[in-house]
Amino acid sequence: MTLSPQWLDELRARTVLSAVIAPSVKLIRAGREWKACCPFHNEKTPSFTVNDDKHFYHCFGCGAHGDAIRFLTDHRGMPFMDAVKELAGKAGMDVPAPDPQSRERAERTATLTDVMAEVQTWYSEQLNGLAGAEARDYLKRRGIDDGTVRRFGLGFAPVSRSALKRALEKLGEDKLVETGMLISPEDGGATYDRFRGRLMFPIRDPRGRVIGFGGRILEAGEPKYLNSPDTPLFDKGRTLYNIDRAGPASRAAKRLIVVEGYMDVIALDRAGIAEAVAPNGTAVTEAQLDRMWRLDPSPILCFDGDAAGRKAAIRAATRALPHVRPDRTLRFVELPAGQDPDDVIRTGGREAFEALIAEPEPLDARLWRHELEAQPLTTPEARAGLRQRLIDHAATIGDPALARLYRASWLDRFVEQLAPKRTTAPGWQPRTGRSRQGKWKPREKTKDEVFLNPWNLQDSTRALSKTGVSTAVTRNLLLGFLNHPEALPESCEMLAPLPVPDRST
Numbered sequence: 001m002t003l004s005p006q007w008l009d010e011l012r013a014r015t016v017l018s019a020v021i022a023p024s025v026k027l028i029r030a031g032r033e034w035k036a037c038c039p040f041h042n043e044k045t046p047s048f049t050v051n052d053d054k055h056f057y058h059c060f061g062c063g064a065h066g067d068a069i070r071f072l073t074d075h076r077g078m079p080f081m082d083a084v085k086e087l088a089g090k091a092g093m094d095v096p097a098p099d100p101q102s103r104e105r106a107e108r109t110a111t112l113t114d115v116m117a118e119v120q121t122w123y124s125e126q127l128n129g130l131a132g133a134e135a136r137d138y139l140k141r142r143g144i145d146d147g148t149v150r151r152f153g154l155g156f157a158p159v160s161r162s163a164l165k166r167a168l169e170k171l172g173e174d175k176l177v178e179t180g181m182l183i184s185p186e187d188g189g190a191t192y193d194r195f196r197g198r199l200m201f202p203i204r205d206p207r208g209r210v211i212g213f214g215g216r217i218l219e220a221g222e223p224k225y226l227n228s229p230d231t232p233l234f235d236k237g238r239t240l241y242n243i244d245r246a247g248p249a250s251r252a253a254k255r256l257i258v259v260e261g262y263m264d265v266i267a268l269d270r271a272g273i274a275e276a277v278a279p280n281g282t283a284v285t286e287a288q289l290d291r292m293w294r295l296d297p298s299p300i301l302c303f304d305g306d307a308a309g310r311k312a313a314i315r316a317a318t319r320a321l322p323h324v325r326p327d328r329t330l331r332f333v334e335l336p337a338g339q340d341p342d343d344v345i346r347t348g349g350r351e352a353f354e355a356l357i358a359e360p361e362p363l364d365a366r367l368w369r370h371e372l373e374a375q376p377l378t379t380p381e382a383r384a385g386l387r388q389r390l391i392d393h394a395a396t397i398g399d400p401a402l403a404r405l406y407r408a409s410w411l412d413r414f415v416e417q418l419a420p421k422r423t424t425a426p427g428w429q430p431r432t433g434r435s436r437q438g439k440w441k442p443r444e445k446t447k448d449e450v451f452l453n454p455w456n457l458q459d460s461t462r463a464l465s466k467t468g469v470s471t472a473v474t475r476n477l478l479l480g481f482l483n484h485p486e487a488l489p490e491s492c493e494m495l496a497p498l499p500v501p502d503r504s505t
Contacts, residue, residue, distance in 0.1 A: 003084065007096060008069075011084070012055045014091035015068045021050055021057065024075065024251070039075055040064040041297050041327055042254070062297065062327030074294050077206055077247040112233050115175045116210040122167055123155025123200045123213075131163075132156040134218055135199045142263065143346065148270055152242075153202040157195035157215060164193045180212070180228040195226065201241070201262045203227075203234065203280065208244040212236070214262055214280065225261075225281050238287040240277040241265060247295055249274035256296035257357070258284070259341050260303050260312065267342035271350040276341075284316040286323065293328045300360045305335035314370050317363055321396045324363065331360035364409055367393055372417075383418050390414065 018027055018034050027034040027050060038048035038059040047061035058065045066074065072083035088095050126132050127149070135156040139149065148154075157164065165173070165182055173191060176182040182191040198215030205211050212234035215226045228234050240246075242265045250256040257276040259265060268276040279288050284301075292299040301316055303309035313332055320330050333356055335344060344353045361369075371390060377383050394407035 003096060008084075011087055011091060011093060012067050012069075014093065015055070015087050016052055017055055017057065017068050017071075018050050018052050020068045020087070021071055038062060038064060059327075063325070064327055075251070077243075077251075077295055079206060082207070108232065112175065112179050112231075113209045113211070115171050115179050115181075116212075116233065118168060118171055119164070119176075119179070119181055119213075120153055120155065120200075120202045120210045122164065123157060123202075124153060125155075126158055126163075127154060127156040127200075131158045138199060138218055142342075144266060144270070148266060151269070152266060153210070155200040155202070157193065157198045157200050159197040161192040161196060164195075165191060178231060179233065180231045194228075197221075198226065203239060203241055204244040205233075205239070206243050206247055211239070214241070216262070227280055235287075236280045236282055237285040238291070239280060240288055240291055241280055242269075242277050243291065243295075245269075246275050246277045250295045254296070256292055256299040258292060258299050258301045258303075260309065261340070264341040267345045268353070271345045271353065273350065273353070283312060284319060286319060289316075289320055289323060297327050298329050298331050300331045300333060300357055302333040302335065302341060302357060304340040305337050309340075310334065310370075313366070317367050317370075318393070318396075320363065321367075321393060322398050324397060324402060325399050326402060330363045332363070332366040333357045333360050364406055368410055368413055377418060386418070387411070387414055 021027065021034075021036075021039075025036045025039045025048070027036050028046065030049070032051070032053065034050040034052075035046040036048045036050070037043050037046050038061055040048075040059060041062040041064075043061050048057065048059045048064070050057045056065065056067050057071065064074070068087055069080065069083045072078045072086065073080055076083075078086070085095055127135055139154070144154075165176065168176065173182065177184045177191060181194055183194050184191045195213065195215040197219055198217050201214040201216070202210045203212040203214060212228035212231070214228075217224055217226070227236055230236065241262055246256065246265075253273075253275045255275060257268065257273065259268065259276055259278050261278055261281070265276045265278050268274075277292070279285070301313055303313050313334070317330060317332070324330075335341070335356065341353060344356065368390070371386055371393075374386075374389075375382055377386060390410040391407060394403050394410065397403035397406055
């Protein structure tokens, strides 16, 4: 459905923005505006303002900005049209009727969600029947009680190739194919059930409607987990498991935890941590990152403590870099070797898990540690490779100011830990006492030596451009760049303000 700009402007004009925000944010009157601690990032001093006359909010701390619709979509996680309908209802406005194509799509979607609801009910019945005995035993071994089964709508798909097809034929074979529940062979053969012999996990949209399924095999076979294919309802790269329940919980807890699998989400929920989602068995996508950031500005990624989990964390980190902003980042927790969140909860309870995530690792620190551990750094070539990889990572960040800060932070770490250091220096200090032995005491480096160190050139240039220096020091700095031209592109802007030496001096 397309809404005209004029209609949306009228909706904004009829909406008192502070009344929309006040139920979830404590507002304080400040002249013609309202002030509050920002709901989009953690702060102690209010920097979030709401202007009813201009119909927008703005945070001077993190840059969050928008109108009433944006607040409902970003803070409450509502789909755009749901936010529009809620505001229109309160403002006494009728939402324009959809065009024929939009109406047809909406009706089709409603029909397919009804089909998926029927499928989920049938799977639940199978779990509680004779066919589900093995699945119930599995859940019992994993410590999942009946209340959790009902809360997440778990079910069971029988081994038969046509059990669901026969049971739900009244829904129409074409609709079961369209929702991905039946497979239609390319050779024109008979359709058959997609999920067979699997414990079934319903995947819901933010409104709680079933749009797809994940299935875990209970006997020998591959793949261990199978997801619904992409359908008019379900796009696994844009969906997060448990987002319908984690959305409200994350706003209350002021955090969002991202884990790898369905069972991890359920284990955390059983421990009283409802603000957890999972990316449906895929690598985290840009669309999923955007959904996470709508719920929390700095989600905590807590993947398994194995090689695959570490690899998934780094892939998420590098995928996030182009999109990070002052108000959007990621944090990371690395679990003990060989453990997943479910293992931690089962062995140590909630307290053990909370202790692990109490101090998550920032995005820049996680990438630094990954690159530092990627290979031995025993040669200049290896260290140069590390430095270049860090520079390349920073170059992918879309926010220019943030990119410079990341680059500076990483290069500072590089200089501190890996830059060449003199191990001896002229000058000898005798020990006191009877011993005639002495010890070497490194002398303080001169300014020229510091400036001529290729690892310090960028930092030196930055400092000198702010403080001003003598012509002699400037000459030595330029000499350093002549000896190490590879450092010049990084410092061109900072070189411009420096005085140019007079040839006569």
